[in-house]
Amino acid sequence: MVSTEALNALQQQLPELDWITSKVHIKRLSRDFYWFSPMLVPQLADKLADLVVKPRNEAELATLVSRCVEFGIPMTVRGGGTGNYGQAVPLEGGVVIDMTACAELQWLGDGLVQVQAGMKIAELEQRVRERRWELRCMPSTYRAASIGGLFAGGFGGIGSINYGPISTPGTVQAIRILTIEATPRVLELRGDELLTYHHTYGTNGILLDLELALAPARDWDEYLFDFTSIEAAYGFCRTLLDAAGIEKRELSLYDSQAASYFRDIPFSQPAGHFLVMALVAPHSRQPLTQLLAQHGGAQLWTQTFADAQASGLTLMEHCWNHATLQALKHDKGFTNLQTNYAADRVLEQLAELKAVVGDEVLTHLEFIRLGNLQPLITGLPLVRYSSDARLDEIMALHESLGIKINNSHTFMLEDGKHGGSLSPAILASKAANDPHSLLNPGKIRSLQG
Amino acid sequence: MVSTEALNALQQQLPELDWITSKVHIKRLSRDFYWFSPMLVPQLADKLADLVVKPRNEAELATLVSRCVEFGIPMTVRGGGTGNYGQAVPLEGGVVIDMTACAELQWLGDGLVQVQAGMKIAELEQRVRERRWELRCMPSTYRAASIGGLFAGGFGGIGSINYGPISTPGTVQAIRILTIEATPRVLELRGDELLTYHHTYGTNGILLDLELALAPARDWDEYLFDFTSIEAAYGFCRTLLDAAGIEKRELSLYDSQAASYFRDIPFSQPAGHFLVMALVAPHSRQPLTQLLAQHGGAQLWTQTFADAQASGLTLMEHCWNHATLQALKHDKGFTNLQTNYAADRVLEQLAELKAVVGDEVLTHLEFIRLGNLQPLITGLPLVRYSSDARLDEIMALHESLGIKINNSHTFMLEDGKHGGSLSPAILASKAANDPHSLLNPGKIRSLQG
Numbered sequence: 025m026v027s028t029e030a031l032n033a034l035q036q037q038l039p040e041l042d043w044i045t046s047k048v049h050i051k052r053l054s055r056d057f058y059w060f061s062p063m064l065v066p067q068l069a070d071k072l073a074d075l076v077v078k079p080r081n082e083a084e085l086a087t088l089v090s091r092c093v094e095f096g097i098p099m100t101v102r103g104g105g106t107g108n109y110g111q112a113v114p115l116e117g118g119v120v121i122d123m124t125a126c127a128e129l130q131w132l133g134d135g136l137v138q139v140q141a142g143m144k145i146a147e148l149e150q151r152v153r154e155r156r157w158e159l160r161c162m163p164s165t166y167r168a169a170s171i172g173g174l175f176a177g178g179f180g181g182i183g184s185i186n187y188g189p190i191s192t193p194g195t196v197q198a199i200r201i202l203t204i205e206a207t208p209r210v211l212e213l214r215g216d217e218l219l220t221y222h223h224t225y226g227t228n229g230i231l232l233d234l235e236l237a238l239a240p241a242r243d244w245d246e247y248l249f250d251f252t253s254i255e256a257a258y259g260f261c262r263t264l265l266d267a268a269g270i271e272k273r274e275l276s277l278y279d280s281q282a283a284s285y286f287r288d289i290p291f292s293q294p295a296g297h298f299l300v301m302a303l304v305a306p307h308s309r310q311p312l313t314q315l316l317a318q319h320g321g322a323q324l325w326t327q328t329f330a331d332a333q334a335s336g337l338t339l340m341e342h343c344w345n346h347a348t349l350q351a352l353k354h355d356k357g358f359t360n361l362q363t364n365y366a367a368d369r370v371l372e373q374l375a376e377l378k379a380v381v382g383d384e385v386l387t388h389l390e391f392i393r394l395g396n397l398q399p400l401i402t403g404l405p406l407v408r409y410s411s412d413a414r415l416d417e418i419m420a421l422h423e424s425l426g427i428k429i430n431n432s433h434t435f436m437l438e439d440g441k442h443g444g445s446l447s448p449a450i451l452a453s454k455a456a457n458d459p460h461s462l463l464n465p466g467k468i469r470s471l472q473g
Numbered sequence: 474m475v476s477t478e479a480l481n482a483l484q485q486q487l488p489e490l491d492w493i494t495s496k497v498h499i500k501r502l503s504r505d506f507y508w509f510s511p512m513l514v515p516q517l518a519d520k521l522a523d524l525v526v527k528p529r530n531e532a533e534l535a536t537l538v539s540r541c542v543e544f545g546i547p548m549t550v551r552g553g554g555t556g557n558y559g560q561a562v563p564l565e566g567g568v569v570i571d572m573t574a575c576a577e578l579q580w581l582g583d584g585l586v587q588v589q590a591g592m593k594i595a596e597l598e599q600r601v602r603e604r605r606w607e608l609r610c611m612p613s614t615y616r617a618a619s620i621g622g623l624f625a626g627g628f629g630g631i632g633s634i635n636y637g638p639i640s641t642p643g644t645v646q647a648i649r650i651l652t653i654e655a656t657p658r659v660l661e662l663r664g665d666e667l668l669t670y671h672h673t674y675g676t677n678g679i680l681l682d683l684e685l686a687l688a689p690a691r692d693w694d695e696y697l698f699d700f701t702s703i704e705a706a707y708g709f710c711r712t713l714l715d716a717a718g719i720e721k722r723e724l725s726l727y728d729s730q731a732a733s734y735f736r737d738i739p740f741s742q743p744a745g746h747f748l749v750m751a752l753v754a755p756h757s758r759q760p761l762t763q764l765l766a767q768h769g770g771a772q773l774w775t776q777t778f779a780d781a782q783a784s785g786l787t788l789m790e791h792c793w794n795h796a797t798l799q800a801l802k803h804d805k806g807f808t809n810l811q812t813n814y815a816a817d818r819v820l821e822q823l824a825e826l827k828a829v830v831g832d833e834v835l836t837h838l839e840f841i842r843l844g845n846l847q848p849l850i851t852g853l854p855l856v857r858y859s860s861d862a863r864l865d866e867i868m869a870l871h872e873s874l875g876i877k878i879n880n881s882h883t884f885m886l887e888d889g890k891h892g893g894s895l896s897p898a899i900l901a902s903k904a905a906n907d908p909h910s911l912l913n914p915g916k917i918r919s920l921q922g
Contacts, residue, residue, distance in 0.1 A: 193718050215760070
């Protein structure tokens with residue numbers, strides 16, 4: 025509980041800042057996409073910032089941090105608020121720092137860009153596209169999500185089929201971090217050491233900007249393909265994933281129930297079939313079509329990049345977490361899981377799972393590569409939610425079948441992708457950069473009283 | 474033996490063609506790079522065309538073929554003559570058809586180009602670069618070699634680390650073939666079926682043009698790195714090969730003896746060390762440098778793409794077959810092998826080999842991927858030639874260690890990459906397209922009398 029006096033003093037001392045004080049806006053900016061998880065909702069729904077502030081530049085941010093430290097006010101940083109784990113929810117009130125006004129493209133060179141953390145990914149993508157580059161990977165939430173949020177609380181997504189996740193060495197080449205001290209320091213990190221700040225929910229420093237390597241832009245064609253069996257659909261995807269001669273940006277697979285929520289796309293598919301979604305370069309159309317025929321697939325729908333630009337409708341907003349979002353638009357009874365299958369027995373694992381859960385879990389696979397080019401078959405299966413206990417059971421069932429779960433139903437940093445405990449480097453950076461434990465408090469279990 | 478009457482009649486009936494009749498030129502245009510092989514030299518040195526002709530377009534070519542069929546005159550097609558297997562040597566005299574005047578770029582679209590077979594690869598690379606594309610793969614002989622020759626008698630090379638060999642599905646998307654008949658037909662082939670004409674030395678039809686998928690152009694930086702041990706050099710290369718975040722176009726490894734022939738590049742390296750050559754995108758310089766440090770390597774030399782353009786000196790003419798060429802400039806006692814190592818035990822295989830042959834075989838590895846993205850560690854080791862018998866022994870030794878040899882010391886089509894026999898599709902196309910067996914005769918053993 026932060027004292028009203030401290031909050032008033034903070035605002036009075038920094039009248040030039042862009043304060044957001046309306047209850048409605050504070051409520052909205054105290055949330056992220058944790059509502060994907062019926063488990064997180066009761067834990068997080070009443071968490072509220074006392075104030076939200078939108079620094080316009082680094083100087084304003086540094087002044088703000090300095091004063092918050094002076095007054096002992098907790099700070100929680102947010103970008104677009106598209107995280108699923110309550111990353112940006114202020115558990116102990118205080119100030120939410122909305123970074124979306126720190127959104128400058130600082131420079132764009134030959135395949136490298138430096139950008140402030142608050143820039144929306146869609147804007148960054150558009151800006152670099154003007155120079156015929158594109159992002160190496162981005163989430164389906166790119167319209168709302170910030171580039172800083174992708175690094176601090178995200179994973180990868182569209183494009184990871186070529187470049188791996190955002191953490192692949194060589195993709196984020198430098199970051200700058202502001203410390204939480206009376207006189208905040210700016211740290212510049214390059215190379216592997218910057219991964220200490222990856223997926224830490226903004227707990228160990230405030231991400232100021234990032235230097236990112238880019239990919240050459242393509243005008244991706246978008247496709248939906250129909251397959252009568254998961255074996256055929258999976259065989260097609262697995263071959264396409266490994267086809268060096270066919271350039272693609274996205275490849276995912278859905279059962280017909282999961283796909284039935286893509287209602288804004290004019291296609292229809294018999295129940296029991298499987299849908300494959302792909303973004304493929306125009307010059308790879310012929311080998312793609314040949315591969316499709318070889319695997320017995322049929323084209324359901326396609327559009328060009330220009331079509332997508334003109335209509336605003338794109339498959340990029342139907343894959344990854346957007347597949348879940350599209351379902352939730354029509355049926356609030358779903359949540360999802362984040363799964364990694366064993367690359368050599370994905371179909372067996374899915375069959376074993378299906379035998380137990382039936383339609384309680386719907387299939388959604390994403391085909392990507394890791395930073396070392398190993399294939400990764402990951403998933404965001406829709407789960408028909410009934411109770412927390414049953415959701416826990418379903419997660420345990422996955423694990424028992426050898427399907428790894430990255431638990432997206434917890435806001436504790438340790439329990440998500442970090443596998444139970446944080447690295448010494450993360451803990452050391454937290455201690456050094458946030459000595460008063462004011463930054464995004466309550467997210468690191470090992471620091472709880 | 475072709476009759477003088479027939480040859481005279483041919484020339485008289487087609488006076489408008491560009492005939493090359495000087496002995497010196499005929500001799501030069503009856504050869505290719507078979508002189509890499511001391512085994513092939515005695516077999517091929519006296520083979521001579523009776524005439525060379527340089528058709529300017531498809532119409533001239535079709536007329537020529539028609540008349541040659543009428544007169545029963547053998548035809549052998551050549552591009553730049555950079556093949557190593559005597560592909561373009563006219564074993565039974567007749568007419569050598571020099572395709573280098575059929576060198577039009579027919580169209581260049583979004584990542585696709587159609588080009589006549591006779592265009593020099595370097596010119597094609599330059600033309601597509603003007604539109605910010607580059608070839609997916611090319612041999613080190615790109616200045617002299619034709620694009621048709623790469624398909625008809627080559628493999629891959631620079632760029633194959635990303636896109637696999639030229640035969641990767643999706644790279645060559647269509648070809649047109651002229652048949653050898655009184656009324657020649659033009660065949661258009663797309664997709665997998667066109668592979669029937671790949672690496673067949675122009676025996677089953679005359680390649681007219683190709684439709685090729687391209688890669689986005691980069692301004693590749695060139696690097697030479699020093700390592701004190703093959704383990705360190707190999708470990709670096711293996712990691713770089715698989716590093717999704719570091720964009721590269723070429724990666725190869727040489728022992729210091731093999732590297733000592735790169736005398737036009739100002740670097741020096743202690744004997745017993747190992748050299749790594751790499752072409753890496755400018756925006757990947759930082760992760761490359763970090764990886765180099767992690768593997769204990771040191772940078773010996775580097776230049777930018779602009780440097781290479783300005784000086785004309787490039788590492789692209791020191792890798793693949795050019796590593797052998799650079800050695801042969803200084804020491805005529807070498808030949809080379811074409812080897813594929815077992816990806817999981819390359820160092821063991823090299824050590825076992827070394828234990829037997831010592832410095833008789835020098836190490837040169839190329840790191841690429843196959844069309845299905847599997848890593849391929851291939852080699853062009855220099856061999857100190859002493860006798861045919863010893864060369865056979867050395868090849869047998871490789872095979873006994875599990876190192877696959879693509880025999881480059883034979884002009885018989887079956888005995889090179891085709892593994893002993895030709896596919897039914899190749900044999901059927903030969904029978905259908907060249908019913909009088911006039912095209913590049915003597916190269917298919919199973920058709921010999």
